[in-house]
Amino acid sequence: MELEIFEALTAVNVPADKAKAVAESINSAIDRRYSLHKDQLFTKQDGAELEARLLRAMADMQRWTLTALFSGLGALAILIKLWP
Numbered sequence: 001m002e003l004e005i006f007e008a009l010t011a012v013n014v015p016a017d018k019a020k021a022v023a024e025s026i027n028s029a030i031d032r033r034y035s036l037h038k039d040q041l042f043t044k045q046d047g048a049e050l051e052a053r054l055l056r057a058m059a060d061m062q063r064w065t066l067t068a069l070f071s072g073l074g075a076l077a078i079l080i081k082l083w084p
Helices: 002-011 016-037 044-082
Strands: none
């Protein structure tokens, strides 16, 4: 991007040293802005970690749901057998 800005400025007769300074200034402003927001960006790695955590949570939920279901059915079978 720096080269494109430099070439655009020199094409409209801006001196090379000033065009380079402008291009570097724009790049440093973009870098500063990015560094301010990089902690708030959602990256592919963040998505993969979130997906792994969600899959783990779903597996745990399914395990506990099945445990509760079979425990309830077992308790019901015992109650039916013991009922006079």
